[in-house]
Amino acid sequence: MDATNKPHQIPPEMALYAEKHRIFELMQSLMEALLIYRPEDPVDFMIGHLRKNNADVPRVFVVGPPASGKTTISRWICKHLSATYVCPQDLVHNQKLKKSQEVLSCLAQQEAIPDELWVSLLEERLSDEECMSLGWVVDGFPETRDQALQLQEKGIAPRHVIVLHAPDTVLVERNLGKLLDPFTKEVYHSTFDWPVDFMVQRRLVVPEGISEQVTASRLLESHRNIPGVIQAYAKNHKAINADQPCVDVFAQALSFVQSRPASKAPFLPRVLLLGPPGSGKHLQAALLAQKYGLVNLRLGDLLREKVVERTPLSELIKPFFNSSYPVSDNIVLSVLKERLNRQDCLSCGWVLHGFPRDVDQASLMKHTGFEPNRVFFLNLPTEVALQRLCQWATDPVAGERYHSIFKPPINAEVNQRLRQNPKNRPEKVEVKADYYHQQARELEDFYEDGIALNADQDPYTIFEHIESYLVKPLPVTRR
Structure with missing residues (x-):
């Protein structure tokens, strides 16, 4: 690379390959072995060292x-x-x-x-x-x-x-x-x-x-x-x-x-949060973005931003919004790929939630060259999701949100004028939760290194678990 031409546009495939095959640790191991054994023929020694394939x-x-x-x-x-x-x-x-x-x-x-x-x-x-x-x-x-x-x-x-x-x-x-x-x-x-x-x-x-x-x-x-x-x-x-x-x-x-020892290799977090509605994906993404400077990507927000831009692509998205049908996977991938290619995502890392929803979308995302290096499954029973979402309501006058259990309104007048978001109606939450649980097993198999977390606990406890896996290498699993 030309050192005078910055910032360098490093293809995402390069970082994926280096992380997957642990190139940094491999080079470190080779250098350590050379310094310890001091072979007469370093090249043959390194070839033999690599052929042992016993890094883990x-x-x-x-x-x-x-x-x-x-x-x-x-x-x-x-x-x-x-x-x-x-x-x-x-x-x-x-x-x-x-x-x-x-x-x-x-x-x-x-x-x-x-x-x-x-x-x-x-x-x-x-x-x-x-x-x-x-x-x-x-x-x-x-x-x-x-x-x-x-x-x-x-x-x-x-x-x-x-x-x-x-x-x-x-x-x-x-x-x-x-x-x-x-x-x-x-x-x-x-x-x-x-x-x-x-x-x-x-x-x-x-x-x-x-x-x-x-x-x-x-x-x-x-x-x-x-x-x-x-x-x-x-x-x-x-x-x-x-x-x-x-x-x-x-x-x-x-x-x-x-457990793996802490690595000195450069690490750019690319986090994917998967879970049913009400599992706290939005909150955890906001906490990660705030503490580690990651770009917070929510698929619904990205699509709405594209509609506002009034581009040829936005004209393709509008009919889906007007009909309440899911946006086509090809259009979603085009929007997502364009956003992930921006300099802030490439240099700071990102946290994505709201996509993929099934294995087909996960496979399409993989073929774009953008893969997460940390995947978290936030598991939550449907009954808890209904309790969390269906009891939220908004005061249309003040714009304040209330919850009948965790944050009830004190004023009776406010209580009477509360309005529920149609998306949080029990029948709609159940449909979304059922769809996620139908796809969860295949997604877990697709992301075999994914980490399952219990989302039915204090959100800051969940964040501590996510953070621990983010700052430390993933455990060694020998199959």
């Missing part, structure tokens, strides 16, 4: 004190995301790993295993094709800041670090009740997690090193080292209280692992 696979460390549930959470994450479970202690007996022999030699001589050897062993395992293609979850490592720094020097960088914590009294009680299935290596508890299978019950054994004295010693060591580990991963860790039901801990951990 999980790379997770789960750390915490003894009995905090690291193994359980790690295995559950692996099962849910089809990732590879990695436990450094299990790697010692993996004969396929060259470094395992050195570790066994140290254990045979009753020597402490150096951190360098642990890191090399883990590096060898994580470089396997299985870990590279499916991702990995490492259970209980690193245990110290030195180990974390050595992993970073080797280029082993997790995207997410889960730090589990709980009161010492809880951890001691959990640890002393542990039982191990020697066949499956599953860990059970005599009080909280007793197996149902009678055969499993019979073969349970007490693991080594879980006496009260040993547990207290390991807890003390963990308390000394965990702050250093957290410091090494200050920007990508999440502390989770493990003193709660396992399913709740797992839900928080999974939500964190599926």
Whole structure:
């Protein structure tokens, strides 16, 4: 592009492609890999890096004190995301790993295993094709800041670090009740997690090193080292209280692992609000436009503006307005495309509501080259929509709007002269709501990354939810 020729008219397709394929993050990943590994042939290295196609696979460390549930959470994450479970202690007996022999030699001589050897062993395992293609979850490592720094020097960088914590009294009680299935290596508890299978019950054994004295010693060591580990991963860790039901801990951990880190890529919001009448699309669009400077586009307003302009296009729209029939899709797309091509939409972003109403219109909009990057479905029951819309009325003298429940008029004279908008009559609201609900399922399938929100709550609570998805990357979903 010519830097002297501004503003640049960047085709919308370019931004769509870059966002869809995450070009900015891809280039960032390539540069990071080049700086870490410093290959002799950078071009071949980058081609190989791209062929791995593992940009979104999980790379997770789960750390915490003894009995905090690291193994359980790690295995559950692996099962849910089809990732590879990695436990450094299990790697010692993996004969396929060259470094395992050195570790066994140290254990045979009753020597402490150096951190360098642990890191090399883990590096060898994580470089396997299985870990590279499916991702990995490492259970209980690193245990110290030195180990974390050595992993970073080797280029082993997790995207997410889960730090589990709980009161010492809880951890001691959990640890002393542990039982191990020697066949499956599953860990059970005599009080909280007793197996149902009678055969499993019979073969349970007490693991080594879980006496009260040993547990207290390991807890003390963990308390000394965990702050250093957290410091090494200050920007990508999440502390989770493990003193709660396992399913709740797992839900928080999974939500964190599926989240994407904040991106530094330029982001231009293109928001689409879909929902039945009365779901608050107009209000949410106004709030987004006010706070983020987006162009507020309401299809009905755009068409009315075109009619006033008295252009050849307005002559085509007038008959539809006079007959109360929906404006032809081709005319609507022409008006919408012209508006979205203006400089304010291209430079500031936009929020659209009132269109599309069905999958055919959504498909036509996609072919114009303008696609939303955030789609919100504001779900609302028809009964609530009727309560919201059908009880609004306007004072024709003062122009003030009243609601029989939320904002009733105080003056009896005002109450007598109130007039209801014909569009808000129950029969018309029901027709519009029924039509939306008939199309909603297909629209949800069309916009597969759409976010469903409950619109039957405080509007500012809804806005906070919309805002959170607007300023943060969408979660990773592996299909």
